[in-house]
Amino acid sequence: MSDLSVRFLRSELGLIARRRRNQAGLAALAAVPIIVAVAMRLAAPSSSSPSGGPDFFSQITGNGFFVALAGLGVELTLFLPIAIAMLAGDAVAGEAQQGTLRYLLTVPVGRIRLLAVKYAGILFGAFLAPLVVAASGLISGLILFGGGAITTLSGSQIGFGSGLLRLLAICLYLGACLAALGAVGLFVSTLTEQPLGATVALAMLTVASFVLGQIPQLDWLHPYLLTQHWRDFGELLRDPVSLDGLGPGLLTAGAYIVIFLPAAWARFAGRDVTS
Amino acid sequence: MSVFTSRPALRWLVPAAAAVVVVGGGAAAGTIAASADPTLPDITAAQLLTDVQNAKVDGMSGTVVQTADLGLPALPGLSGGEGGADLMNLVAGSNTARVWYAGEDKARVALQSTLGETDVIRNGQDVWIWRSAQNEAGHFALPADKGSRTPEALPSGVPSTPADAADAALKAVDATTAVTTTGAAKVAGRDAYELVLTPRDTASLVGQVRLAIDGEKKVPLGVDVYAKGADDPAVRIAFQQVSFDVPDAEQFTFNPPPGAKVTESGAKDVEKAAEEHEKAAEQAAKEAPEGSKVVGQGWTSVFVAKVPVNDQVTAVTETLPKVSGTWGSGRLLSSALFSALLTDDGRVLVGAVAPEKLYEVAGK
Numbered sequence: 001m002s003d004l005s006v007r008f009l010r011s012e013l014g015l016i017a018r019r020r021r022n023q024a025g026l027a028a029l030a031a032v033p034i035i036v037a038v039a040m041r042l043a044a045p046s047s048s049s050p051s052g053g054p055d056f057f058s059q060i061t062g063n064g065f066f067v068a069l070a071g072l073g074v075e076l077t078l079f080l081p082i083a084i085a086m087l088a089g090d091a092v093a094g095e096a097q098q099g100t101l102r103y104l105l106t107v108p109v110g111r112i113r114l115l116a117v118k119y120a121g122i123l124f125g126a127f128l129a130p131l132v133v134a135a136s137g138l139i140s141g142l143i144l145f146g147g148g149a150i151t152t153l154s155g156s157q158i159g160f161g162s163g164l165l166r167l168l169a170i171c172l173y174l175g176a177c178l179a180a181l182g183a184v185g186l187f188v189s190t191l192t193e194q195p196l197g198a199t200v201a202l203a204m205l206t207v208a209s210f211v212l213g214q215i216p217q218l219d220w221l222h223p224y225l226l227t228q229h230w231r232d233f234g235e236l237l238r239d240p241v242s243l244d245g246l247g248p249g250l251l252t253a254g255a256y257i258v259i260f261l262p263a264a265w266a267r268f269a270g271r272d273v274t275s
Numbered sequence: 276m277s278v279f280t281s282r283p284a285l286r287w288l289v290p291a292a293a294a295v296v297v298v299g300g301g302a303a304a305g306t307i308a309a310s311a312d313p314t315l316p317d318i319t320a321a322q323l324l325t326d327v328q329n330a331k332v333d334g335m336s337g338t339v340v341q342t343a344d345l346g347l348p349a350l351p352g353l354s355g356g357e358g359g360a361d362l363m364n365l366v367a368g369s370n371t372a373r374v375w376y377a378g379e380d381k382a383r384v385a386l387q388s389t390l391g392e393t394d395v396i397r398n399g400q401d402v403w404i405w406r407s408a409q410n411e412a413g414h415f416a417l418p419a420d421k422g423s424r425t426p427e428a429l430p431s432g433v434p435s436t437p438a439d440a441a442d443a444a445l446k447a448v449d450a451t452t453a454v455t456t457t458g459a460a461k462v463a464g465r466d467a468y469e470l471v472l473t474p475r476d477t478a479s480l481v482g483q484v485r486l487a488i489d490g491e492k493k494v495p496l497g498v499d500v501y502a503k504g505a506d507d508p509a510v511r512i513a514f515q516q517v518s519f520d521v522p523d524a525e526q527f528t529f530n531p532p533p534g535a536k537v538t539e540s541g542a543k544d545v546e547k548a549a550e551e552h553e554k555a556a557e558q559a560a561k562e563a564p565e566g567s568k569v570v571g572q573g574w575t576s577v578f579v580a581k582v583p584v585n586d587q588v589t590a591v592t593e594t595l596p597k598v599s600g601t602w603g604s605g606r607l608l609s610s611a612l613f614s615a616l617l618t619d620d621g622r623v624l625v626g627a628v629a630p631e632k633l634y635e636v637a638g639k
Binding site: 055056058059062073151153154155156157224231232234237238240242244245255258259260262263265266269270 | 279283284286287289290293294297298338371373385387389390391392394405407410412516526529530531532533534535
């Protein structure tokens with residue numbers, strides 16, 4: 001039985017990896033930091049305006065490492081959530097629309113395990129996507145601007161190696177944040193047979209959450225927002241690292257996962273699959 | 276499983292229960308901390324103040340969180356950009372700072388904002404100010420003799436021991452303030468005494484000021500200011516996490532990163548600036564605008580001053596509600612803790628009192 005689950009999981013991951021639109025989406029994610037790096041290179045002498053541009057942009061010309069951070073910062077608000085929304089939309093609603101869901105249900109595994117495999121696929125994407133963005137940013141940045149010691153937010157300098165470790169930790173943190181979004185996405189995906197509907201709904205939810213987070217009059221709501229702590233990844237760039245600062249973000253992510261995975265099960269386990 | 280198969284709707288109880296546990300769990304954690312029983316032996320206010328003055332810690336570090344909920348109207352032009360600490364956060368919202376302290380001449384405060392940080396670091400005579408958003412570092416050296424505060428010979432009549440000073444201080448405030456202590460506070464997971472200051476004058480908007488003092492180390496851990504009748508503090512500054520280990524020396528070394536803009540000001544510049552500041556202060560005191568005075572005393576005193584009215588001021592005040600009465604007319608800014616009145620004839624009145632009291636003073 002467990003052997004069957006492993007095969008099922010492997011086939012699901014293979015399906016995700018081979019899907020053309022997923023490959024294209026990943027390429028688009030990887031392209032953004034490259035575009036940023038090239039644009040900054042062409043507009044080179046911008047050192048006269050050190051505080052211009054979004055976060056980390058001003059440091060790019062000094063150290064290619066910051067292309068990765070700038071890329072993550074730029075993509076966090078829309079590109080990365082859309083990528084997860086695509087995966088989540090395909091997970092259940094996509095199968096239902098293609099009419100393949102009922103064949104999946106003939107595989108002798110329970111619906112809980114089916115959902116678990118589907119969520120594992122989303123998790124795979126959630127952790128892979130930030131890594132791809134960071135890697136593409138790091139490589140293009142190093143080629144165009146070179147590396148070197150990294151300035152932390154506290155103004156101190158750390159070696160490139162420990163900088164890479166911190167970048168990896170940032171990717172894992174963002175992966176956890178996106179995993180929570182994926183749990184919500186899996187639930188939305190069980191509600192409909194239109195994968196595009198699920199994708200759009202989840203993307204809108206993310207944007208709405210960011211917008212609500214910007215409104216000071218709604219500060220009582222802010223602790224409950226999914227996206228509220230996503231930008232806390234900067235805590236890993238302080239010296240010393242402020243691991244406590246990551247607590248709220250990880251707790252929020254955990255809370256969303258704990259609520260929405262059972263919700264997805266409650267909906268999916270009792271659903272009549274007709275297509 | 277069988278229940279869920281026969282009655283599918285029951286499945287929804289699982290996510291619902293998870294939601295209740297998650298949301299309720301957070302709320303419950305707060306309640307437990309708030310209703311902790313007194314664990315510390317009783318102590319008088321005078322004894323507590325004496326202990327605070329005698330307290331000596333070799334080092335400490337922690338995270339300080341400041342929150343404010345003054346019930347102010349949103350003012351345009353006060354919210355800053357991303358990456359910098361937001362001015363609006365000081366009056367509505369929260370700020371987080373990490374602090375390190377190792378003796379008189381080693382201290383560091385890091386004010387944190389999303390993807391940004393402002394550091395003030397003192398190491399011996401060197402003081403650095405670092406702003407990550409601007410990629411800017413400022414450095415100046417404290418003059419050697421003035422850097423460390425040495426206790427000077429006290430003139431006679433000034434209390435010479437901490438215990439005397441505590442008694443004198445308590446006597447001085449007794450007419451206006453009731454001072455009590457409790458042993459029931461918990462700050463950053465540590466048992467703490469609370470020094471509770473309650474204004475005797477009921478006209479004050481301030482209900483209570485509660486100063487939390489660590490039960491063991493006798494250092495202040497936090498301050499809560501309550502508006503009258505409020506259950507939650509209007510302003511709160513407290514350690515969220517604290518450690519009394521001496522921090523590593525490396526926390527206090529700062530070398531400006533390459534590429535950063537560094538501004539140097541020598542010890543002489545600092546002294547000069549200080550002197551100029553003193554002169555300016557004297558000048559200002561002499562030239563204090565007419566009508567700048569304090570009316571009343573204690574918690575209900577009202578500060579009255581004349582202000583120049585220019586377009587910038589008007590732009591902000593125009594959004595405030597208009598008020599008028601027998602005293603004239605003006606704009607009113609009222610919050611949970613204080614009120615401010617800007618009259619049309621260019622006076623500003625500020626006090627920790629209800630607007631009615633300001634009208635009364637304005638009419639005099």
